[in-house]
Amino acid sequence: MAKRSSFVVVANRLPVDRVTTEAGQEWRPSPGGLVTALHPVLAKQRGTWVGWAGGTGEAPEPFELEGIHLHPVPLDADDLERYYEGQSNATIWPLYHDAVETPVYRRRWRESYREVNARFATAVDKVAEQGATVWVQDYQLQLVPAMLRERRPDLRIGFFLHIPFPPIELFMQMPGRAEILRGLLGADLVGFQQRLAAQNFVRLARHLLGLRYQGNTIKVDDRTVKAGAFPISIDVEEMEKLAATASVQARAKQIRAELGDPETVVLGVDRLDYTKGIEQRFKAFRELLSEGRLSVPQAVMVQVATPSRERVEHYQTLRVRVEREVGRINGEFGRVGVPAVHYLHQSYSRTELAALYCAADVMMVTPLRDGMNLVAKEYIAARADAGGALVLSEFAGAATELRQAFLCNPYDPEAVKETMLRAITVAPSEAKRRIKVMQRHLRNHDVDRWARSFLDELGGA
Ligand code: ADP
């Protein structure tokens, strides 16, 4: 008999990922912003987290981790290919990110998405107490709210989308679009990162299903469904404390020394994803070097590109392009022992990431589209010295809040170059002023506040 809980979070991934290595199996923190944000929330609430444990085959038995009860859901090799790599990451992900890569549509993927969503709903049904609150996460599980409501009308169901929600014209491309929309409308509250996304959703409900709405409340049969914007954040205090430790500060100094003590360290930290604008920032850096407006070794760039979705074709071709560009820049502008770009296709501990943030003079966050972008927030929180400068794409959700960043349009190469140079050459007093304003904002808008505001609204829905 599964352990029952009054608060259940369900997400595609658990906070830890079971990885098979030569040494056997080990658990690693799962990649991505969803886990970064939800882990501290769940650890405080002591609820149950339902999700995939990574890998294929039988799911591990439920277990406890830092006060969270983890309830694994299995995926087999076909599910992985069709539900996760296919429908979730080659159809929905690009479509919801402005179709910056062409979405691929396959009937078999859609069927698999339906089957796997039903499996997650069944797992939640098993672990949710009578009248429990269930919080469904992200684009991989958009059918779960309606599936759960059908089985368990006693539950209070919230849904939060971590990525953008597209305008009607784009959403209408998707085969099976009405099923997705009905899936989401199974929730009592549907949360988005941005106000515009919530508006897209309520307008879509009228356009596609003829539903009536007032403000952000949609009438669905005899129920109402609320939509709203709840911009996600990070555990600000945790990052501030971590970055201020003597070991992180020492490591930051060491990183700069290992880079040859350049005048300017430019940093990028992203999953290796085509939405992140990694190529755009390399191009800007290369052109600034070739125009002689920057030079090596005075300026160096470090790009951490976490491996992600490596079997999906768009990601494979991106990797080839990115690595070719790194080779080109280093070939043209590097010297023996002095590369222009340090490219790291690896995962790091939070301690190492904090040290990298502290070591960077300029943080480049240039996505073509991003629901929020937590890296931008982590960088600001890490700078206890109020040093550094953040270059931020206008198309990241974070740009709505971090207005004192150096904002730019990543589609405009000249704009990226000029903004990067402005960030490199800003007067220290002006840089400090900007960072401090953003730090104040983040302290008042941390991940706890995000979770509380969503759950309060859900409670009253
Ligand atoms: P996304 O959710 O699309 O991956 P975010 O910027 O919102 O983008 O969140 C990324 C999260 O993953 C951040 O918390 C960041 O610290 C973490 N992260 C990014 N790169 C790495 C890495 N190489 N190793 C470990 N964690 C990483």
Ligand code: F6P
């Ligand atoms: O919202 C960002 C997100 O897509 C999460 O849903 C996801 O867990 C994370 O990034 C990492 O992606 P993946 O789970 O496909 O490795």
